[in-house]
Amino acid sequence: EADIYQTPRYLVIGTGKKITLECSQTMGHDKMYWYQQDPGMELHLIHYSYGVNSTEKGDLSSESTVSRIRTEHFPLTLESARPSHTSQYLCASSEPRGKETQYFGPGTRLLVL
Protein backbone atom coordinates (compact mmCIF):
# COMPACT_ATOMS: atom_id res chain seq x y z
CA GLU A 1 0.00 0.00 0.00
CA ALA A 2 1.40 3.37 -1.02
CA ASP A 3 1.58 6.24 1.44
CA ILE A 4 0.26 9.09 -0.63
CA TYR A 5 -2.41 11.42 0.63
CA GLN A 6 -4.69 13.97 -0.93
CA THR A 7 -6.85 16.62 0.68
CA PRO A 8 -9.58 17.54 0.47
CA ARG A 9 -11.28 14.40 -0.81
CA TYR A 10 -14.30 16.37 -1.96
CA LEU A 11 -14.64 20.07 -2.69
CA VAL A 12 -17.59 22.13 -3.86
CA ILE A 13 -16.72 25.69 -4.66
CA GLY A 14 -18.06 28.69 -6.54
CA THR A 15 -16.77 30.08 -9.82
CA GLY A 16 -13.85 32.45 -9.49
CA LYS A 17 -12.50 31.07 -6.22
CA LYS A 18 -8.85 30.19 -5.78
CA ILE A 19 -8.27 26.63 -4.63
CA THR A 20 -5.28 24.49 -3.73
CA LEU A 21 -5.40 20.72 -3.82
CA GLU A 22 -2.88 19.12 -1.50
CA CYS A 23 -0.80 16.02 -2.18
CA SER A 24 1.79 14.51 0.12
CA GLN A 25 3.78 11.30 0.08
CA THR A 26 5.95 9.77 2.76
CA MET A 27 7.91 7.38 0.54
CA GLY A 28 10.68 9.80 -0.36
CA HIS A 29 9.81 9.58 -4.03
CA ASP A 30 11.42 12.21 -6.22
CA LYS A 31 8.83 11.98 -8.98
CA MET A 32 5.28 13.22 -8.53
CA TYR A 33 2.37 13.70 -10.90
CA TRP A 34 -1.06 15.27 -11.21
CA TYR A 35 -3.76 13.77 -13.39
CA GLN A 36 -7.22 14.94 -14.28
CA GLN A 37 -9.83 12.24 -14.74
CA ASP A 38 -13.54 12.41 -15.44
CA PRO A 39 -15.42 9.48 -13.83
CA GLY A 40 -14.70 6.21 -15.59
CA MET A 41 -12.63 7.93 -18.24
CA GLU A 42 -8.98 8.03 -19.14
CA LEU A 43 -6.26 9.72 -17.14
CA HIS A 44 -4.81 12.99 -18.44
CA LEU A 45 -1.41 14.08 -17.18
CA ILE A 46 -1.49 17.79 -16.34
CA HIS A 47 1.72 18.35 -14.36
CA TYR A 48 4.71 16.41 -13.12
CA SER A 49 7.86 16.97 -11.15
CA TYR A 50 11.09 15.02 -11.02
CA GLY A 51 12.37 16.69 -7.89
CA VAL A 52 12.46 19.81 -5.76
CA ASN A 53 12.15 23.01 -7.80
CA SER A 54 11.40 20.98 -10.94
CA THR A 55 7.97 21.12 -12.57
CA GLU A 56 6.77 20.29 -16.07
CA LYS A 57 3.49 20.56 -17.92
CA GLY A 58 1.84 17.35 -19.00
CA ASP A 59 -0.07 16.40 -22.10
CA LEU A 60 -3.32 18.09 -21.18
CA SER A 61 -3.38 21.85 -21.23
CA SER A 62 -4.39 23.05 -17.82
CA GLU A 63 -4.99 26.41 -16.21
CA SER A 64 -3.61 25.07 -12.95
CA THR A 65 -0.13 25.58 -11.54
CA VAL A 66 2.04 23.44 -9.27
CA SER A 67 5.01 23.92 -7.00
CA ARG A 68 7.60 21.56 -5.53
CA ILE A 69 9.37 23.18 -2.62
CA ARG A 70 9.64 19.98 -0.59
CA THR A 71 10.14 16.42 -1.81
CA GLU A 72 7.06 15.14 -0.04
CA HIS A 73 4.64 17.89 -1.06
CA PHE A 74 3.22 18.71 -4.52
CA PRO A 75 0.24 21.08 -4.33
CA LEU A 76 -1.90 22.03 -7.32
CA THR A 77 -3.51 25.48 -7.49
CA LEU A 78 -6.35 26.87 -9.56
CA GLU A 79 -6.26 30.66 -9.40
CA SER A 80 -9.85 31.08 -10.58
CA ALA A 81 -12.04 28.01 -10.61
CA ARG A 82 -14.54 27.51 -13.43
CA PRO A 83 -17.24 24.88 -14.02
CA SER A 84 -15.03 23.33 -16.71
CA HIS A 85 -12.57 22.44 -13.93
CA THR A 86 -15.11 20.06 -12.42
CA SER A 87 -13.39 16.69 -12.40
CA GLN A 88 -11.40 14.28 -10.29
CA TYR A 89 -7.76 15.14 -9.65
CA LEU A 90 -5.35 12.31 -8.90
CA CYS A 91 -1.88 12.68 -7.49
CA ALA A 92 0.79 10.00 -7.90
CA SER A 93 4.44 9.44 -7.12
CA SER A 94 7.10 7.06 -8.33
CA GLU A 95 10.61 5.97 -7.43
CA PRO A 96 13.53 7.88 -8.90
CA ARG A 97 15.13 5.12 -10.92
CA GLY A 98 14.14 2.19 -13.03
CA LYS A 99 10.48 1.52 -13.64
CA GLU A 100 8.14 4.44 -13.24
CA THR A 101 5.53 2.47 -11.37
CA GLN A 102 3.28 5.17 -10.08
CA TYR A 103 1.43 4.96 -6.80
CA PHE A 104 -1.78 6.94 -6.64
CA GLY A 105 -3.55 8.85 -3.95
CA PRO A 106 -7.32 8.53 -3.42
CA GLY A 107 -8.11 11.62 -5.51
CA THR A 108 -9.94 14.88 -4.98
CA ARG A 109 -13.38 15.26 -6.50
CA LEU A 110 -13.90 18.90 -7.43
CA LEU A 111 -17.25 20.48 -8.28
CA VAL A 112 -17.25 24.09 -9.41
CA LEU A 113 -20.65 25.73 -9.41
Add this chain to the structure above:
Amino acid sequence: GESVGLHLPTLSVQEGDNSIINCAYSNSASDYFIWYKQESGKGPQFIIDIRSNMDKRQGQRVTVLLNKTVKHLSLQIAATQPGDSAVYFCAEGSGNTPLVFGKGTRLSVIA
Protein backbone atom coordinates in the same frame (compact mmCIF):
# COMPACT_ATOMS: atom_id res chain seq x y z
CA GLY B 1 2.31 10.91 -31.00
CA GLU B 2 2.58 7.53 -29.32
CA SER B 3 -0.54 6.18 -27.67
CA VAL B 4 -1.82 3.26 -25.71
CA GLY B 5 -5.34 2.12 -26.36
CA LEU B 6 -7.69 -0.62 -25.28
CA HIS B 7 -9.71 -2.74 -27.66
CA LEU B 8 -12.91 -2.88 -25.60
CA PRO B 9 -14.41 -0.24 -23.37
CA THR B 10 -16.54 -2.75 -21.38
CA LEU B 11 -16.33 -6.42 -20.51
CA SER B 12 -18.90 -8.52 -18.66
CA VAL B 13 -18.01 -11.94 -17.29
CA GLN B 14 -19.69 -14.53 -15.13
CA GLU B 15 -18.35 -14.99 -11.65
CA GLY B 16 -15.85 -17.82 -11.68
CA ASP B 17 -14.95 -17.44 -15.34
CA ASN B 18 -11.62 -16.16 -16.56
CA SER B 19 -11.36 -12.57 -17.80
CA ILE B 20 -9.07 -11.29 -20.51
CA ILE B 21 -8.51 -7.58 -20.90
CA ASN B 22 -6.58 -6.43 -23.94
CA CYS B 23 -4.40 -3.46 -24.70
CA ALA B 24 -2.69 -2.30 -27.88
CA TYR B 25 0.34 -0.08 -27.69
CA SER B 26 2.19 1.78 -30.40
CA ASN B 27 5.59 2.69 -28.93
CA SER B 28 7.86 -0.19 -29.84
CA ALA B 29 10.58 1.36 -27.65
CA SER B 30 8.60 0.99 -24.41
CA ASP B 31 10.67 -0.67 -21.69
CA TYR B 32 7.88 -1.92 -19.47
CA PHE B 33 4.13 -2.17 -19.13
CA ILE B 34 1.90 -1.90 -16.10
CA TRP B 35 -1.68 -2.85 -15.35
CA TYR B 36 -3.72 -0.80 -12.91
CA LYS B 37 -7.10 -1.44 -11.33
CA GLN B 38 -9.34 1.45 -10.39
CA GLU B 39 -12.36 0.88 -8.22
CA SER B 40 -15.12 3.43 -8.01
CA GLY B 41 -14.14 6.45 -5.96
CA LYS B 42 -10.49 5.40 -5.61
CA GLY B 43 -7.20 6.06 -7.30
CA PRO B 44 -5.67 3.46 -9.65
CA GLN B 45 -3.95 0.60 -7.85
CA PHE B 46 -0.91 -1.25 -9.22
CA ILE B 47 -1.67 -4.86 -10.18
CA ILE B 48 1.27 -6.24 -12.10
CA ASP B 49 3.98 -5.15 -14.48
CA ILE B 50 6.17 -6.73 -17.12
CA ARG B 51 9.41 -5.71 -18.73
CA SER B 52 9.80 -5.64 -22.48
CA ASN B 53 12.30 -8.53 -22.38
CA MET B 54 9.63 -10.86 -21.01
CA ASP B 55 6.53 -12.31 -22.63
CA LYS B 56 4.68 -13.58 -19.59
CA ARG B 57 4.47 -12.81 -15.93
CA GLN B 58 2.19 -14.29 -13.31
CA GLY B 59 0.87 -12.93 -10.08
CA GLN B 60 -1.84 -14.02 -7.72
CA ARG B 61 -4.77 -14.93 -10.01
CA VAL B 62 -3.44 -12.57 -12.68
CA THR B 63 -1.21 -13.13 -15.66
CA VAL B 64 0.12 -10.52 -18.04
CA LEU B 65 1.10 -11.51 -21.56
CA LEU B 66 3.19 -9.37 -23.85
CA ASN B 67 3.39 -9.88 -27.60
CA LYS B 68 5.92 -7.43 -28.95
CA THR B 69 5.47 -8.62 -32.52
CA VAL B 70 1.96 -7.22 -32.70
CA LYS B 71 2.42 -4.75 -29.85
CA HIS B 72 -0.28 -6.29 -27.73
CA LEU B 73 -0.64 -6.64 -23.99
CA SER B 74 -3.25 -8.59 -22.10
CA LEU B 75 -4.29 -9.11 -18.50
CA GLN B 76 -5.83 -12.42 -17.59
CA ILE B 77 -7.76 -12.77 -14.36
CA ALA B 78 -8.48 -16.31 -13.23
CA ALA B 79 -11.73 -17.23 -11.49
CA THR B 80 -13.11 -13.71 -11.66
CA GLN B 81 -14.76 -12.51 -8.47
CA PRO B 82 -17.21 -9.66 -7.79
CA GLY B 83 -14.36 -7.75 -6.17
CA ASP B 84 -12.61 -7.69 -9.54
CA SER B 85 -15.26 -5.34 -10.92
CA ALA B 86 -13.40 -2.13 -11.75
CA VAL B 87 -11.85 -0.17 -14.58
CA TYR B 88 -8.53 -1.58 -15.73
CA PHE B 89 -5.85 0.58 -17.31
CA CYS B 90 -2.72 -0.48 -19.10
CA ALA B 91 0.24 1.87 -19.14
CA GLU B 92 3.55 1.83 -20.95
CA GLY B 93 6.82 3.31 -19.82
CA SER B 94 10.07 4.20 -21.47
CA GLY B 95 13.21 5.72 -20.07
CA ASN B 96 12.74 8.74 -17.87
CA THR B 97 9.38 9.86 -19.25
CA PRO B 98 5.99 9.68 -17.54
CA LEU B 99 3.81 6.64 -18.10
CA VAL B 100 1.35 6.70 -20.99
CA PHE B 101 -2.03 5.33 -19.94
CA GLY B 102 -4.63 3.65 -22.10
CA LYS B 103 -8.29 4.60 -22.10
CA GLY B 104 -9.44 1.89 -19.70
CA THR B 105 -11.74 -1.14 -19.79
CA ARG B 106 -14.63 -1.52 -17.38
CA LEU B 107 -14.93 -5.08 -16.08
CA SER B 108 -18.33 -6.09 -14.71
CA VAL B 109 -18.65 -9.40 -12.91
CA ILE B 110 -22.07 -11.02 -13.06
CA ALA B 111 -22.93 -13.04 -9.98
